Amino acid sequence: MASAFDRIADIIAETSDVPRERITPDSHVINDLGIDSLDFLDIVFAIDKAFGIKVPVEAWTQEVNNGTAPAEQYFVMKNLATRIEELVAAKSAGA
Amino acid sequence: MRLEYFQMIDRVRSVDAEAIAAEAVVPDRSPVFEGHFPGHPLVPGVLLVETMAQASGYLLLHRFGFARMPFLSGVKEAKFRSFVVPETRLEVSARLEHDGSGYAVTKASIVADGKRICDAELTFRTLPFPAPELEAAMRARAARIGLPGQAPP
Numbered sequence: 621m622a623s624a625f626d627r628i629a630d631i632i633a634e635t636s637d638v639p640r641e642r643i644t645p646d647s648h649v650i651n652d653l654g655i656d657s658l659d660f661l662d663i664v665f666a667i668d669k670a671f672g673i674k675v676p677v678e679a680w681t682q683e684v685n686n687g688t689a690p691a692e693q694y695f696v697m698k699n700l701a702t703r704i705e706e707l708v709a710a711k712s713a714g715a
Numbered sequence: 716m717r718l719e720y721f722q723m724i725d726r727v728r729s730v731d732a733e734a735i736a737a738e739a740v741v742p743d744r745s746p747v748f749e750g751h752f753p754g755h756p757l758v759p760g761v762l763l764v765e766t767m768a769q770a771s772g773y774l775l776l777h778r779f780g781f782a783r784m785p786f787l788s789g790v791k792e793a794k795f796r797s798f799v800v801p802e803t804r805l806e807v808s809a810r811l812e813h814d815g816s817g818y819a820v821t822k823a824s825i826v827a828d829g830k831r832i833c834d835a836e837l838t839f840r841t842l843p844f845p846a847p848e849l850e851a852a853m854r855a856r857a858a859r860i861g862l863p864g865q866a867p868p
Contacts, residue, residue: 665820677816677818681817
């Protein structure tokens, strides 16, 4: 099966106007790829469906806004992929 | 329906955490029909989207126990299959497609006399009520249309 990074990059390319080849592990979803909050909602919806999880976007955003987590932790592609893998693993462990 | 006041849903027939069925009767007269269209009154497609959005919104308010307010943020695959004229009785239904973190997605449709009128996939941002007046107004409106569970906590 494709890696979480590849699956997320494919979703972003399909959901937004960003060419797939522009999406690298070091891409910042907002700063580098120019995804706005509304497009990000569509992407999260697609990720939720594809991975069978509920990406906690509200909690992430709150942490970033409160300064308790750097935005890169959630919005740089390789880190986003890691967070998604963690959510999938947590769901499997709890199943 | 009071089109010019954006009061689109007249009555909730049934609702649970996943789906809602509601009714709306198009008025015989409205200033909306003066422009849309002279001599050929039709409910504008945007107001049919609003009707589906409001049904979805009441579904989400019920699901969240009025803890959050849904705001329409996306409309996909909207199709308008038939004209809607004054005095038409509409059956409006919506089903939860996904309950995400800070957002929700529904699929909604309108039927009249067994005929498909329109359907769409709708996305909502869901936020805590930004003003107590809005929450009070939504609870009051929900009570008027028979949405259960709208009493203040």
